[in-house]
Amino acid sequence: MFSRAIFLNNKSFNNTYIINRSLKCITNSLYISKRVFRPYVNYDNWISLQKRNQSSLSNSQNIKYVDLSKFPAENIRNFSIIAHVDHGKSTLADRLLELTGTISSNHSHQQVLDKLNVERERGITVKAQAYKDYLLNLIDTPGHVDFNYEVSRSLVACQGTILLVDASQGIQAQTVANFFLAFNEGLTIIPVINKIDLPAAEPDRVINQIESTFELDTSDISLISAKSGIGVDKILPTVIEKIPPPSGNVNKPLKAFLFDSWYDTYVGVVCLMEIVDGKLQKGDKIMSAYSEKMYEVIDIGIMHPEQFTTGYLHAGQVGYVICSMKVAAEAHVGDTFYHIKNPVDPLPGFEPAKSMVFAGVFPIDTNEFNRLDESITKLTLNDASVSLQRETSMALGQGWRIGFLGTLHMDVFKQRLEEPTVPYRIIYRDGTSKLIRNPTEFPEPMELQNKLSELQEPIILATIILPEEYMGSIIDLCGSRRGEQLEYTYMDESRVIMKYSIPLAEIVTDFHDELKSRSSGYASFDYEDMGYQTSDIVKMNVLINKRPIDALATILHRSQVANVGREWTKKLSEVIPKQLYEVIIQTTIGGKVIARETIPAMRKNVTAKCYGGDVTRNIELPQKAFYDFLSKGSGNSKKK
Numbered sequence: 001m002f003s004r005a006i007f008l009n010n011k012s013f014n015n016t017y018i019i020n021r022s023l024k025c026i027t028n029s030l031y032i033s034k035r036v037f038r039p040y041v042n043y044d045n046w047i048s049l050q051k052r053n054q055s056s057l058s059n060s061q062n063i064k065y066v067d068l069s070k071f072p073a074e075n076i077r078n079f080s081i082i083a084h085v086d087h088g089k090s091t092l093a094d095r096l097l098e099l100t101g102t103i104s105s106n107h108s109h110q111q112v113l114d115k116l117n118v119e120r121e122r123g124i125t126v127k128a129q130a131y132k133d134y135l136l137n138l139i140d141t142p143g144h145v146d147f148n149y150e151v152s153r154s155l156v157a158c159q160g161t162i163l164l165v166d167a168s169q170g171i172q173a174q175t176v177a178n179f180f181l182a183f184n185e186g187l188t189i190i191p192v193i194n195k196i197d198l199p200a201a202e203p204d205r206v207i208n209q210i211e212s213t214f215e216l217d218t219s220d221i222s223l224i225s226a227k228s229g230i231g232v233d234k235i236l237p238t239v240i241e242k243i244p245p246p247s248g249n250v251n252k253p254l255k256a257f258l259f260d261s262w263y264d265t266y267v268g269v270v271c272l273m274e275i276v277d278g279k280l281q282k283g284d285k286i287m288s289a290y291s292e293k294m295y296e297v298i299d300i301g302i303m304h305p306e307q308f309t310t311g312y313l314h315a316g317q318v319g320y321v322i323c324s325m326k327v328a329a330e331a332h333v334g335d336t337f338y339h340i341k342n343p344v345d346p347l348p349g350f351e352p353a354k355s356m357v358f359a360g361v362f363p364i365d366t367n368e369f370n371r372l373d374e375s376i377t378k379l380t381l382n383d384a385s386v387s388l389q390r391e392t393s394m395a396l397g398q399g400w401r402i403g404f405l406g407t408l409h410m411d412v413f414k415q416r417l418e419e420p421t422v423p424y425r426i427i428y429r430d431g432t433s434k435l436i437r438n439p440t441e442f443p444e445p446m447e448l449q450n451k452l453s454e455l456q457e458p459i460i461l462a463t464i465i466l467p468e469e470y471m472g473s474i475i476d477l478c479g480s481r482r483g484e485q486l487e488y489t490y491m492d493e494s495r496v497i498m499k500y501s502i503p504l505a506e507i508v509t510d511f512h513d514e515l516k517s518r519s520s521g522y523a524s525f526d527y528e529d530m531g532y533q534t535s536d537i538v539k540m541n542v543l544i545n546k547r548p549i550d551a552l553a554t555i556l557h558r559s560q561v562a563n564v565g566r567e568w569t570k571k572l573s574e575v576i577p578k579q580l581y582e583v584i585i586q587t588t589i590g591g592k593v594i595a596r597e598t599i600p601a602m603r604k605n606v607t608a609k610c611y612g613g614d615v616t617r618n619i620e621l622p623q624k625a626f627y628d629f630l631s632k633g634s635g636n637s638k639k640k
């Protein structure tokens, strides 16, 4: 397994692995392709796509000229499509763009928007379409729960949304989550049932679900097949009729709302903004309400579907803005921009991005550090929501601790990372608190005793939708992950929605896979942040001949200590080769030994000598033993 390589920035780094929790679990291999290297670059920006696939995109003659002055606010509709994964959002978007002539109906285009599925998970784009006398801005939203905040911000830029539901699958967990995000933003929600061409389609059943779950009016619901085009022509007239125009005032001071950005190698950071009030034009000097940094607008226009310069955007319009922003990290989703001489109150709801899942990354060959460092730094340049910290481990040398918004976000960086960490919170008696993302930051026993008030861990609210016959098995699963059932309701005669509160640490690994396998793929899952909750968490140390191995320390719930402790000592005893002296492996909590294994010495006489003196002096735990230990799946041991 050590022969595999990862590729960052298209360069090969042999023997480089991504390792969770500093060292507890090494994955089989890490393959970061060039494509994943820019994970959240928005490839719906077709300039990027053209570079990748010239033949299918050489239709620039199809781009129509758009004169923005012809579209007063009442003729603008800003809308989005929200759906569970695979319910047909991209196919419908393609179809709508074809209908308006924004892209050709040439089949080579089909699913162009979907070619980079991983990247698309977070892709938020605006594709402006001129349709009759209307300018329709289709604002694409990320499809995954990790980006709930990003979804909610991109919905802020819309006045309405199409809630797309697959006619054969019905309402799924992300349909529910996305519905409530749109509902909470006060958007007009237009339900649409897709895939009616499928033999398994049950539109009547899905209509019932939509009525009972969301209480939406379905009297004139559109039944469509985005794939074949059936019924799609009715959608845009419904959008124009039902969704209100934006209500901004062009005469008020500028208020521009940033809801997405990406990094373009040629032009730097491209921001997507909605002009809530006022007018923004090329050459204007603007300021971020969050960072108070100043920028000058270099280019501005709409996505049609490529960047199409208009020189200005006014109230109600949505488009791209290129200003003198150097790195994506300066573009904060939800931030408000104003003219430097005319500050305004920022729009409510802004939250700086917060990482919830952390992974340690170390090169096996330390000579690769600089090259890997360069590539990882570039990665964070492109993705404002990745956080990066240098980390040094005694066992592994220099590496990085990379923070992600959630598990999918991390998956883009790394296809499968077995056991990432979550941030825990320490509350001190004096009322102060601290977040810890790394077991090395966990307070020492003395500090715990003298200063600590409580320890807390992040909790999520899980929404699981499943056929009733799998309830027992999923209830068992949630129970084994310290989940607490909050409610369950029947969506129709055979499908159930269950709500659970579960510690985030319990779902970041294989929860989703396990849910799928226990329900034969029928259960769907979505989650939202529920904040922190008091928890009996402890730090477990691993000692080799009495010396703690920092990279193997872990934070876990007290209920898991006995099992994990025993399993780890056993696994380590299997992978550490015999030495000239006896090797003692222990797992401890606050000095108390949980489990112990002994590897006998190769030769008795040497053992006696070493063991009698400084037991730590001669220990040279080979790195390979660590990797073997980790690759044996230590990370999953908690779950067994």
Ligand SMILES: Nc1nc2c(ncn2[C@@H]2O[C@H](COP(=O)(O)OP(=O)(O)OP(=O)(O)O)[C@@H](O)[C@H]2O)c(=O)[nH]1
Binding pocket: 083, 084, 085, 086, 087, 088, 089, 090, 091, 092, 114, 117, 120, 143, 194, 195, 196, 197, 198, 224, 225, 226, 227, 228
């Ligand atoms: N039979 C049928 N298949 C469809 C229809 N619409 C989409 N599909 C197929 O469903 C699959 C998922 O469609 P996408 O448009 O990629 O779905 P999506 O919601 O964008 O998926 P994500 O990008 O993963 O969020 C693709 O294989 C489509 O070809 C339809 O109306 N009928």
